[in-house]
Amino acid sequence: MIVEMKNIYKSFGKNQVLKDVSITINGGEICALIGENGAGKSTLMNILGGVLPADSGTIYLDGKPVRFANPAESLRAGIAFIHQELNLINDLPVYENMFLGREIRSRWGRLDLETMEEKTADIFRRMNIELDPRAMVRDLDASYKQIVEICRAIMMDASVIIMDEPTTSLTEPEIRRVFQMMETLRDQGVGIIFISHKLNEVMDICERYMVLRDGELVAEGDVAAVTTDDLARFMVGHDVRTEQLTREVRIGEEVLRVENLNHRTAFRGINFSVRRGEILGFTGLLGDGRSELFQAIFGADEVLSGRVWLDGQEVKIHSTEHALELGIGYLPRNRKENAIIKDMNILENASIVTWPLFAKRGVIDINRQEGLFTEQIDRLGIRLQRITDSINTLSGGNQQKVVLAKWLAARPKVLILDNPTQGVDVGAKEEIYDIILDLAEQGLAIIVLSSEAQEIIRLCDRALVMYQGHIQGEVSGGTMNEHDIMRLATGGVLSAS
Amino acid sequence: MKVMETGEKTGFVGRLRLRWANDSHFGTVLVLLGLIILQTLVLGFDYDSVGQWFSAWGRNWINILRNNAGVGIIALGMTFVIITGGIDLSVGSTLVAIGAASMMMLDIGPKGFLGNLGITGLPAYVLTVIFAMLMGLVLGALTGLLITKGRIAPFVATLGTMKILRSVTQHFMQGYNPRVPREFLQLANLQVGGLMFMPIIYWLAIALILIYVSQRTVWGRQVIAVGSNERAAQLSGVNVNRVKVGAYTLTGVLVGIASIIQVARIGTMDFANAGSGYEMDAIAAAVVGGTSMRGGRGTIFGTVLGMLIIAVMNNLLNLFGVPPFLREAAKGVIVIASVLFQRKESA
Structure with a gap:
């Protein structure tokens, strides 16, 4: 699936947060979305995820214009937004978390735990993940929690997944695990938008990059053609240094x-x-x-x-x-x-x-x-x-x-x-x-x-x-x-x- | 409360007017005045013998105030606790525990503690009063430590101590009825001109001291800061735990005083029922007086007004001949109504 966002504008009161932003995400690629705090990344993704409406501009899925009134609609269209604060319930086992809000029920409204467990195991097998569906979420490390969220998105047939700084609370080996998972998904044709501040990771895992600065898309292209230095420069803009403040410096003990x-x-x-x-x-x-x-x-x-x-x-x-x-x-x-x-x-x-x-x-x-x-x-x-x-x-x-x-x-x-x-x-x-x-x-x-x-x-x-x-x-x-x-x-x- | 006013201090009248203009108690005072007028009308004004009427009216009032002095004193401490964002459910049980212990000290029977030590008369009374306050202080401080160091929610911690103190007291006082010396009862029942108003004086004196403490002392203001924004208070160098422990400790001491008054009034105590419901009455007084259960907002003066409103209301219901069982319902109505009223005011 190809997702296009065209000419997106958004303001909060007097504050213009997004100015004429147009981006494209293709299936089967991992695309980095980077920028300083307040550059507009979250706002843009919230619009795509149906959390916020755009002031103007259109979203196209495979060329067809769509409109999302809420996150559920966006999800139904195949766009999953994995937020930084994970949406899992610690005191339920993995398989029940996989079906939160869309539990499978048998007759008389009883929860069909067996089917839910089986389906979860299926997904894990397909994704090459070694994880017991019956494990309690509380006992998982941060990377597996992330993975459970991703699998949940997969189970809902998401073809584009937005990941908002998924690695901030992860250790190095955990990051590797999540990256592996992302690569598997990419190879299966899923498009991933990877929001991150860590430029090294962007170089590692992404094919393309998009840079937002002050609400505008200032740069995009293939990761292979740039260095982290370039990306950092794109993020802050060219020589914005203004007058240095001066004082009489007397440094003591x-x-x-x-x-x-x-x-x-x-x-x-x-x-x-x-x-x-x-x-x-x-x-x-x-x-x-x-x-x-x-x-x-x-x-x-x-x-x-x-x-x-x-x-x-x-x-x-x-x-x-x-x-x-x-x-x-x-x-x-x-x-x-x-x-x-x-x-x-x-x-x-x-x-x-x-x-x-x-x-x-x-x-x-x-x-x-x-x-x-x-x-x-x-x-x-x-x-x-x-x-x-x-x-x-x-x-x-x-x-x-x-x-x-x-x-x-x-x-x-x-x-x-x-x-x-x-x-x-x-x-x-x-x-x-x-x-x-x-x-x-x-x-x-x-x-x-x-x-x-x-x-x-x-x-x-x-x-x-x-x-x-x-x-x-x-x-x-x-x-x-x-x-x-x-x-x-x-x-x-x-x-x- | 406008504590540190500057400017516009144009003499006593000017200050009074300024205070009146932006005083949060204005509505509460009006309600109280309205109730008092109603009560006066119900009592019936007698044009022929104003003197007699006034003395009946006065007697009625002294009764009202004396009957509420104990809870009134406890409510003052409760106000500090609620302002910090906490609650103390254990005051009633603490009152019984301290009462029992004090009576054991004073007992003129063979088991009397002080009597067996050979201490009687005034020294024994003084020791007992000091002991009651100390015991309140220790129990209050322990509660405070449970809540701060032990990190137990105030509701839960004091629910626990409430159960413990009541049941332990009842257990140890089974079949034991200490007799308190008659002289000791003078503490509450001393008559001046045929009127008994000692408890009222204690209540008034403590209220005045605590109004000052709440408005002018470092701790008093820190209580407000902690209740309003605990993190901000901490990051301003306030020792939040000490402030909270202080509130529970003060409440403990006040319960000790209330306990002595209770013992001194009738010389005996029903360990199963005495003080039960005091926690709710004290909370009600604070809330009616404008203290916010969410913390950060409330005054001692407001609580005194709140207590008076509840007391006058009770008296009115009595005068109207409302059946006793329904009077508690009236209390509930006042509490709810006053909160609704205040919300509109502060919005």
Whole structure:
């Protein structure tokens, strides 16, 4: 089957997410769909999978125009969408999962378990998979769960399968297993759309590639004709580097040092240090483990092993309260979930961190908190009516500044900023950059976590790039560029230069 | 609650007006006033002898308040617990357990603990009161630890302690009826001008202290933060577990006080039934007073109002001659109605 999507447009409010995108997927090929976060990959595939309607444009199956109102219709037409979060029920055996929602029933509505089990075994045999249909899904490793999902799609006679980052949570041998399965399917004439951030895998398994950037299809072609470097360049675009921010750099003694820090799942073998007056960047793709790393350093999560030094003294941080006392500040990502307390007013949101620091016998020193915040209002240029208004009355940018204010008032030695410009408009973004530079000039050690390469390049003195929970490499100084960062972030290495 | 107001502090009247304008209790106060007016009308205003009428009205009120002081005190702690996003079902059983233990200490019979140590009179009473509060503190802290360190859902953990405390108390108190010294009863029954209002004073004093604690102390505000957004509170350096354990511990201490009041009022306790249903009454008072079961929202003052609304309603039903079995239904109606009412208000 040949799937064509022609002239697809889609916008969410004012935000144009897809602009005139046309793609073709043929049966019997594996086609990579790549692009940075927010490039429009998911939206495009959600349209194909019947999850979202397109604003305009048409989908053709073997030349015939079709319209999908919901995922079920798309599936009936032969298009299966395997989401990143798998859709399996842990407490049911494999064969029952294969027939979820379309169980085979015998007379009187009784479930016909025998037939379901047989049919599952059939599929596995056809696909050359060694798996007991009666195994509980809970006991399967991540790759077999993926495989069960794929087999389910096969059983529904899917002729095109969309796989959204199927390998993110898999280990190397597991990835091999899934790839084998994909190759078997391809040889049987199924078309596969493989969404991935890992360019090496794209080179490995795909015949063709399609690159989305800012909602437009910017490149497509045969994988054999390009290198991972080319793909990385397509993803970020040509030299989009803008003016470098400047400041008086005075780097002092080491403040925070981390040695061989390991987590149960999210990260491993982390080593780095940051000095006074330095801005250190941490970047990578979604799910690279950097947020988990710094939440653990901040005492909000447990680490398995490793050592942390602050001002040359080894510390064991057991809670966020302890981290705060030691002089570590952490501005979290996802402001709404992790930072804003919606039932409290602006002043309270801006002073929660400093309540215990300036309390007299457990009683909040309101005048002092007001004074501290008033200072920050001027310094950060926070626009508000009254400090006793609800925090919900502020715009995203101003809320972010309030969150920043609560940490500045605590005067930390190290300030960790996780996605500091998330969801703020361009103007506020530049203002926040200025604040960060100013703080570094005053001798604060600053760590900026961001998935925007531009932000890292413009702000940081050097940056560590993470990939699947470990530090893949370092970029620094004037030679930092998006290309190198993307390369490291997708698991590549930099050639020595 | 608008705690840290700035600007517009134009004297007492100005502050009062500001408060009035954006006070979430406005509706609750109106409902309470309406009920009180209704109640007054039902009692019948007597133009001929205002003095006599007023003293009857006052007596009725002192009765209402005194009868609800125990639950009222427990509801104050329950409010903190609910604001953190938790619940404490064990307050009634804890009350019985502490009551039993306190009575054993005070017993003037041969098995009396303090009596056997030779401690009687005022020192014994003081020791008993301290003991009751300490026992509440320990039980509350243990509950808090079960919930935080043990990671058991508050509903389940306190359902467990509720069953344990009640049954163990009943088992050990079989066939044992401690006798409490008469003097001890003065704690609750002291008469001033023929009126008994000691429990009301305890309730009022504790409420005032806790209003201050909730609005002005680090812990009081952290309770709100934890209930509203636990993760954000944690990432702001709040020790979430300690805040939660604090709420259950405070509730335990308050149950200890309520238990002493209960013992001191009648000098005896029905270990099978005393305090049962208190958890629901305390929760109802908090909810009627505007505390959200989802956490993050609620005030001590609101809970006092909520308790009063339920109490006046009870009194009214009594005056109207509604059969006793139906009165619980009325309570249920109030709880549901008040939540519906508040939802509209906050939307």
